[in-house]
Amino acid sequence: MKIINQKRKKEEIIEVAAREFAEKGYDGANINEIAIMAGIGKGTIYLYFKTKKDLYLETIRAIVDRFNEMSEQIVSMDLNPFEKLKLVIETFFQLERESISYLKLWSRHQFQHNPVFPEEVSKIFKDLRQPLCEIIEEGVEKGEFSTPYPTVTGYFILSLIVMLMPNLQRPNSVPLVQEEERIPFILDTVRKLLQK
Amino acid sequence: MKIINQKRKKEEIIEVAAREFAEKGYDGANINEIAIMAGIGKGTIYLYFKTKKDLYLETIRAIVDRFNEMSEQIVSMDLNPFEKLKLVIETFFQLERESISYLKLWSRHQFQHNPVFPEEVSKIFKDLRQPLCEIIEEGVEKGEFSTPYPTVTGYFILSLIVMLMPNLQRPNSVPLVQEEERIPFILDTVRKLLQK
Amino acid sequence: MKIINQKRKKEEIIEVAAREFAEKGYDGANINEIAIMAGIGKGTIYLYFKTKKDLYLETIRAIVDRFNEMSEQIVSMDLNPFEKLKLVIETFFQLERESISYLKLWSRHQFQHNPVFPEEVSKIFKDLRQPLCEIIEEGVEKGEFSTPYPTVTGYFILSLIVMLMPNLQRPNSVPLVQEEERIPFILDTVRKLLQK
Amino acid sequence: MKIINQKRKKEEIIEVAAREFAEKGYDGANINEIAIMAGIGKGTIYLYFKTKKDLYLETIRAIVDRFNEMSEQIVSMDLNPFEKLKLVIETFFQLERESISYLKLWSRHQFQHNPVFPEEVSKIFKDLRQPLCEIIEEGVEKGEFSTPYPTVTGYFILSLIVMLMPNLQRPNSVPLVQEEERIPFILDTVRKLLQK
DNA sequence: AATGAATGAGGCTTCATTCAT
DNA sequence: CATGAATGAAGCCTCATTCAT
Numbered sequence: 001m002k003i004i005n006q007k008r009k010k011e012e013i014i015e016v017a018a019r020e021f022a023e024k025g026y027d028g029a030n031i032n033e034i035a036i037m038a039g040i041g042k043g044t045i046y047l048y049f050k051t052k053k054d055l056y057l058e059t060i061r062a063i064v065d066r067f068n069e070m071s072e073q074i075v076s077m078d079l080n081p082f083e084k085l086k087l088v089i090e091t092f093f094q095l096e097r098e099s100i101s102y103l104k105l106w107s108r109h110q111f112q113h114n115p116v117f118p119e120e121v122s123k124i125f126k127d128l129r130q131p132l133c134e135i136i137e138e139g140v141e142k143g144e145f146s147t148p149y150p151t152v153t154g155y156f157i158l159s160l161i162v163m164l165m166p167n168l169q170r171p172n173s174v175p176l177v178q179e180e181e182r183i184p185f186i187l188d189t190v191r192k193l194l195q196k
Numbered sequence: 197m198k199i200i201n202q203k204r205k206k207e208e209i210i211e212v213a214a215r216e217f218a219e220k221g222y223d224g225a226n227i228n229e230i231a232i233m234a235g236i237g238k239g240t241i242y243l244y245f246k247t248k249k250d251l252y253l254e255t256i257r258a259i260v261d262r263f264n265e266m267s268e269q270i271v272s273m274d275l276n277p278f279e280k281l282k283l284v285i286e287t288f289f290q291l292e293r294e295s296i297s298y299l300k301l302w303s304r305h306q307f308q309h310n311p312v313f314p315e316e317v318s319k320i321f322k323d324l325r326q327p328l329c330e331i332i333e334e335g336v337e338k339g340e341f342s343t344p345y346p347t348v349t350g351y352f353i354l355s356l357i358v359m360l361m362p363n364l365q366r367p368n369s370v371p372l373v374q375e376e377e378r379i380p381f382i383l384d385t386v387r388k389l390l391q392k
Numbered sequence: 393m394k395i396i397n398q399k400r401k402k403e404e405i406i407e408v409a410a411r412e413f414a415e416k417g418y419d420g421a422n423i424n425e426i427a428i429m430a431g432i433g434k435g436t437i438y439l440y441f442k443t444k445k446d447l448y449l450e451t452i453r454a455i456v457d458r459f460n461e462m463s464e465q466i467v468s469m470d471l472n473p474f475e476k477l478k479l480v481i482e483t484f485f486q487l488e489r490e491s492i493s494y495l496k497l498w499s500r501h502q503f504q505h506n507p508v509f510p511e512e513v514s515k516i517f518k519d520l521r522q523p524l525c526e527i528i529e530e531g532v533e534k535g536e537f538s539t540p541y542p543t544v545t546g547y548f549i550l551s552l553i554v555m556l557m558p559n560l561q562r563p564n565s566v567p568l569v570q571e572e573e574r575i576p577f578i579l580d581t582v583r584k585l586l587q588k
Numbered sequence: 589m590k591i592i593n594q595k596r597k598k599e600e601i602i603e604v605a606a607r608e609f610a611e612k613g614y615d616g617a618n619i620n621e622i623a624i625m626a627g628i629g630k631g632t633i634y635l636y637f638k639t640k641k642d643l644y645l646e647t648i649r650a651i652v653d654r655f656n657e658m659s660e661q662i663v664s665m666d667l668n669p670f671e672k673l674k675l676v677i678e679t680f681f682q683l684e685r686e687s688i689s690y691l692k693l694w695s696r697h698q699f700q701h702n703p704v705f706p707e708e709v710s711k712i713f714k715d716l717r718q719p720l721c722e723i724i725e726e727g728v729e730k731g732e733f734s735t736p737y738p739t740v741t742g743y744f745i746l747s748l749i750v751m752l753m754p755n756l757q758r759p760n761s762v763p764l765v766q767e768e769e770r771i772p773f774i775l776d777t778v779r780k781l782l783q784k
Numbered sequence: 785a786a787t788g789a790a791t792g793a794g795g796c797t798t799c800a801t802t803c804a805t
Numbered sequence: 806c807a808t809g810a811a812t813g814a815a816g817c818c819t820c821a822t823t824c825a826t
Contacts, residue, residue, distance in 0.1 A: 022309075022311075023311065024311050025221075025223070025310075025311035025312065026223075027221070027222075027223030027224070028223065028311055028312075104309050107308060107309065108308050108309065108310075109366065110369075111307050111308060111355075111358075111359075111365075112300075112303050112304060112307060112308060112358065112364050112365060112366075113300060113363070113364055113365060113366060114221075114304075114308075114366075115219065115220050115221035115224055116221065116224075118366065118367070119367075121366070122366050122367050122368065122369070125366060125369065126368075148381065148384075149371070149373060149381065151370075151371045152356075152359065152360070152370065152371060152373060152381075155359055155370055156352075156355070156356050156359060156385075159307075159352070159355040159356075159359065160348075160352050160355070163348065163351055163352060163355065164348070167309075168309050169309065170305065170309070170314065170317070170318045170321060171314075171318050172318070172322070173306075173318070173321065174347070174348065174351055175345070175347045175348060177345060177348060185344065185345060185348075188344075189352075189389065192388045192389055193385065193388055193389070195388075
């Protein structure tokens, strides 16, 4: 019972911390502000996380776990690879609406070298499943897709998805693709990249 | 004469600052270390840049300028769009070898929602030319390429290029594509995405 | 009955607190650790002691009381002064084996200008009997001892005793005197200092 | 030149720090207050000392060095042991008047186990010369003194000296010996302890 | 023009103390 | 009575920035 409450409290703090870290970055984030936003005292955070770094890494870890959960659900479904891809893509756009902070933090480390705790973060990201990659590999094995680099293509599609999320981009950096056009466009691109 | 020296000095400082910012991020970067690495006194930096933020933004500005220069050179050449694309791609891989710091800083703002000075950096990036986008648009106009979203496709190819630069990625995050395979693979992908 | 239990509880806490204070000093001591070592909750300590300072002072007070009890026993015995001195000395070495924490705390205030709560501690130490001093004064009165400063000599002997307790000294600071040699050496010194 | 100034600055800070540490102990001392008392900014202290602990240990080290200098001077003089002892004793009382902070800090670690950085402090105190011990040993060798434990006797005399410094004692703890009586009394005691 | 010694705002972290259960 | 989760004051330390030389 107590342990469950502890866990819930940690999750609450992580939720708030994710917002702060996503908005201001690791160094810009302020433990005190996180506490205030979480409606608790500064010291309370230290009951649940040993240091700011710890809080950050546990936040990253929580994101990885959440992503993996979703990946597992989709990958294990009884669908053909293309339908699975579509589902993953839809799920990402759902995340954009529901968990933009998580998505920001994830993308900051998913793509490109980031200077905050590279080793530790890399270790955590080792556990992150890449459903697009897995599905494409599966499709190639089944003979439904064709590409010389399935994994790279998976990451590549991922970057296209992210590119079409205005909230993850610099303002005005990437031209608007109408919301309802995004998924068809991505699927069309997938087809081009993976057709036999 | 004096002004020329001033300009050279600024460029030298920016060169060093780019290394520091690329390696440690904005907050992690240390003005004193930049001074030491530049072989000058800490105070001297403040003769050329009002604040650390200023130095950072001017560094970003310098990168944008340098990139634009190269873009201008290539775009204005008398080549067909596909050959231009190839040249841009080759130039990026050349940058990877010669100016990794610039590339890191550029990619951090090009592809990541980076939390440092988003408005100011966005303003600077507004001036950044996107040669891939321009060339693809040109190719579409000339009827040599076909794609519903030329600009997005330009950014998309860009992200593929970056993805194949191990130095810009988390360690072990993206599978190795042999160096001599990279450009052919990218060009092949370009063809798939832009073929009529 | 309840009050008796209260008293016993206080004594238990003080016992543990003495260990912690002796080992880590006042500031280094940790209320939570004291609670854990005492097998009670942190809040419980505050049912018995208003503040950490209070706990410290009551610990000192307890030590003074315990020492006084022993002093009273010995001083009131029907022995000649020299035998009493010997008994006191033996008692101190017994304390070294059985109550090293008490001894450490006592000696820290008996011999060192210790910066924690000097006034309050001084007030408590006013009540501390100095059996060596008393006995020497008695001996001088009875004409068995001779010294111009009986009290100082008492303290002086005390410091010799403490000096021969390795556990109270900096590691390796004072050369070893074999355990069985200590009391004879002290008594010999006493004779030198007090002989007529 | 610059290095000399640096050294002088360090010494100035140590001078002030010694006062603060002597008065309030390590934990009670406040870096900011030390800075204010030294008439400098808080950050300046950190130009000369890496941490508060470092400042403390360097303060202890400075005390040890100063004491050693005096010891060397006296021990190497061409006097007989008894006259040297007298000189050492006089020097200590001179220190009492001129460097009470140093004396307080020294005595806090010279006598008895102290909880602040015991290992590091012990290492520094290993270098502290004990002139009384040295002189007594010399006297024993020359056949002028007689005692089974020359070193212990040296420490013992030392504790008598300290005991007669009211400023190092709890208020009212040790009875007053008139200032002009102190040295004769100590010398008399020395004679008793060391006579053949 | 160039320097680097000095500064102090700001942020992380600890821990004695409180109080709702 | 007893608890321990929660608090926030307090203090160490960093580092961008200043300014006297």
